[in-house]
Each structure stands twice: as structure tokens, then as C-alpha cells.
Amino acid sequence: MRTKLFLPAVFLLAAVLFFSCDSRKSGSGTVSSGTGAAPSVLDPAKPVTISFWHSMTDEAGTEFESYIQEFNNTLGAEKGIIVESVFQGQYSDATAKLRPLLQNRQGDRLPEVMQIDATGMVDYLNTEYAFTVDDALALDGAYDLKQIIEAPLKAWNYKGRQLGLPVSASTTVMYYNKTLLDAAGIEKAPSTFEEIIETARKLPAVNANGQKITAFAQMPNSPLLANWIGQIPGRGVNASYIVDNRNGRDGTATKLVCDTEGTLLGFLKAWKAMYDAGALLNVSDGLNNLFLTQQTVFLTTSTSNLSSLLTQIDSRFELGCAYFPRINDASNFGATVSGSALFMFNKGDGAKTAAAWELVKFMTSGPVQARFSVATGYMPVNAGSYGERIYTDHTARYPQAEVGSGQLNETDADMMGITVGPSRDFYMEIMNQVSAMLTENKDPELTAASMASALNLLLEDYLAANPE
Numbered sequence: 001m002r003t004k005l006f007l008p009a010v011f012l013l014a015a016v017l018f019f020s021c022d023s024r025k026s027g028s029g030t031v032s033s034g035t036g037a038a039p040s041v042l043d044p045a046k047p048v049t050i051s052f053w054h055s056m057t058d059e060a061g062t063e064f065e066s067y068i069q070e071f072n073n074t075l076g077a078e079k080g081i082i083v084e085s086v087f088q089g090q091y092s093d094a095t096a097k098l099r100p101l102l103q104n105r106q107g108d109r110l111p112e113v114m115q116i117d118a119t120g121m122v123d124y125l126n127t128e129y130a131f132t133v134d135d136a137l138a139l140d141g142a143y144d145l146k147q148i149i150e151a152p153l154k155a156w157n158y159k160g161r162q163l164g165l166p167v168s169a170s171t172t173v174m175y176y177n178k179t180l181l182d183a184a185g186i187e188k189a190p191s192t193f194e195e196i197i198e199t200a201r202k203l204p205a206v207n208a209n210g211q212k213i214t215a216f217a218q219m220p221n222s223p224l225l226a227n228w229i230g231q232i233p234g235r236g237v238n239a240s241y242i243v244d245n246r247n248g249r250d251g252t253a254t255k256l257v258c259d260t261e262g263t264l265l266g267f268l269k270a271w272k273a274m275y276d277a278g279a280l281l282n283v284s285d286g287l288n289n290l291f292l293t294q295q296t297v298f299l300t301t302s303t304s305n306l307s308s309l310l311t312q313i314d315s316r317f318e319l320g321c322a323y324f325p326r327i328n329d330a331s332n333f334g335a336t337v338s339g340s341a342l343f344m345f346n347k348g349d350g351a352k353t354a355a356a357w358e359l360v361k362f363m364t365s366g367p368v369q370a371r372f373s374v375a376t377g378y379m380p381v382n383a384g385s386y387g388e389r390i391y392t393d394h395t396a397r398y399p400q401a402e403v404g405s406g407q408l409n410e411t412d413a414d415m416m417g418i419t420v421g422p423s424r425d426f427y428m429e430i431m432n433q434v435s436a437m438l439t440e441n442k443d444p445e446l447t448a449a450s451m452a453s454a455l456n457l458l459l460e461d462y463l464a465a466n467p468e
Helices: 058-073 075-079 091-103 118-125 133-139 150-154 178-183 193-202 222-230 244-248 263-276 287-292 303-313 350-363 366-376 383-387 389-397 399-410 423-439 444-465
Strands: 018-020 023-026 029-032 039-041 048-054 081-087 113-116 165-177 298-302 319-322 337-345
Touching (some): 058 075, 075 350, 091 118, 118 423, 165 303, 263 423, 263 444, 303 366, 303 399, 337 350, 366 383, 383 389
Antiparallel strands (some): 018 039, 113 337, 165 319
């Protein structure tokens, strides 16, 4: 079964939200459970102020701030809601600030709404302050969740619970220097590692500035590895996983499965073959600069980088865009959906919780998501966005913007991003181990065994420290 995009007209529905709240005690005072008796209604005569933590910078940050101002001046003014937005650094930085508040049960210091990526998902799962989308939908029967596209929506679903709504959806694609490929007589972008090697053999040795040209540059991390292993058809499903419980989406990840299934070794062999053939640079920093200065031909990165790449290239060469490359022809096309979602916290004030839901609906609405996509390159999460004039005009001018959506149609629903407790350590361990294999010319079999041992130990330590 493949995930499909359904693009009906905008049907964002507005409704007054009634919240019923039971109270329970916590370390910071009374916290509402989301079910109970007395409803709390937003009252414009008694405005409430809520906090919104986000991690958007540059153009995306500017856009977010403009939407918050727009909300405050329109829907917020109508319903008596004032949103105060606070930039909290990169996703990992924001999660680092969130974690001690949850662990120490300091609910009074939490925001009402927070933009969270995969690094903070596990923390949110385990908190008593969570106010999930399922909780909100139980109290807002007018909202139609079908307007949110299935693939990004599922990325924030855990054990059947819809935790948050996606707000910045992206997938990883491969941008390429079409001008260089054309000059080398290459008519089609490669789609596998072996084809990247073949392309590398046809490229000139140096660029116009006398700098060496290498086809590809990348250092695998956990999200990238989840893509490449996820493309491999599995046993009973059409994808493979790094860890058990469907990459930690059906339950807490407890062990690796890519080692025993042989998918990790298959990847490592193909990756080292690219490096040994001179088609790959083993670097993780400065990838955009290498591409922009035409020292590399291919760049695997998020669809959200399209706008900035077009601006920085400034017509110096033609930018092509293709699907994320595969390990080999036996692998499926596709890549997981990444990005972030808006998560809500219940701090015991029904009016503020209602206000939080209104903000989430606004930020994920068709018109807002269409504007956000055009400004940043993120894919709209609302089906109605694809019919907005601003979006259709943009994709007509920049067809590269539609490649990510097309790839999403080719991505099997079985493919899942990875969710593990020790997310940062997992991320770094994969990078370090793969890098050592290349720079120290280690055998892929030995590297696979070493990685499996180290990653399984990280999972064991996490489970011991965080028993369920």
C-alpha cells in the first residue's frame, strides 16, 4: 500500500471550542485531564495569553512570527487570545530546555504550544501534561482531521495516538547541478549508489575555478540511515527498519533489527563502494557550500532548502531535483517524512488549552500552509493548500517544488522514521562508526558488528534508566 496525497479544496472549519476538565494534582499544582464536567469557553472580554515556543530561523522564523502577529490581529482578537512567541533555539536545544521541566513536573513553566521534532517526541509521550490532538478532537467535533495529509500526520502518531499536528513537513530529496550533468552528456540524474559511481566517472576532474569535483558528499546519521534501510523491502511489509517495533513507532525500541536482517551490512558495503570509487566525500559539514561552489554535483537534503538554494545559486547554474537515491535497484523509491509538529500542553487552565488548539488549527490551515511552503520550501500539510493560487503559481514557476510531493506518493506507508530514547547518542554513533569505516578502511562486516554492539548498548542503558 502506498501513501497518496489527496488534494481537495480548502475546507478548514471554524468552531467555538468547549473544553471539559477534570483536575488532578501534580508537582506544579492542578492539571486538567481533558474529560469532565464544567466547560471553559473562550471569552473575548477576558483575553488569555498563551506561550508558543518555536525553533524556526531565517525566512521560516520570519514567516512564523508574521503568522503569530496575524493570528493575534484577527482570530486571536475575535476570540480573546494573545500569543507570545519565543524562539528557543534549534530543535535539540528546545528539547533540552523542555526535558527538565517535564522531569521535575514544573508544569507552570511549560508553554501552551511548542514546535517539536523527533528529538522531543519521546519526552512528550511520557508527560502527564500532554494534551494530544486526540484529546482536542474529542472536544471539537467540528474539526475535520482529513484535511491534514496522511503521511505527515502519521509521522506524529504513536501507538495509534495522534500526538500533534504537523506544521513543517519535509522529505529528503536529491538536488543536482543540471548544468554540470548536461556538459558531461548525462541526461538523467542517477537513482542508485552504483549510478552515482557511474556518473562520477564521466564528470570533469575540476570545476571552472580549478577545484576538484566529487560527485557526492554525505555522512549518514540515524534519519538518513532510516531512509536507506527503509527503502529495502522487508519481511511481510514493504520496508525494513533499524530498530524493532517498526523503528520505535509501535512501542519503545529495545534492540536493533537491521543487524540480524542483514540490511545494515548491505548498506555499509554499498556506501564504502562509493567512497572507494572516489564518488563520495566523507564529510557532514559544509555540504551546501560544496554544492554551491560546484565542488560536488549532488546534494541530499530537505525539500525545505529549495528556496534558499535557488536564492544562493542565483542562476549561476541550473538546479535539478530528483528522488532520494536508493542503495540499489532492488530498493524502493522513497524517504520518510520529517520536519516538526505543534504539540499542546495542559497546564490546568481550560481557556488556555482551548486557545492553544485554536492556534494549532490556524498554523496548519490551508492558506497559512500554502504561504509557508512558498516562502520556505516545506511541503504543505493541509490538502487545501495545493489549490491555493499562491501555491499553484509557485510550483508552475519552480517545478522542483513538486518533486518532494511526487516522492511522497512513491514512499510506502510501511516506511517509518526512527524514534529511540537515546536519540542524540544514536545519531552520533552512526555517524562516527560509518566515518571510521571509511577513513580507517575497516571491513564492512566488522563495522556492522561494532555498530550493532554500540547501538544495542545505548538502547539497553536507556531502558535501564527509563523502565516502563
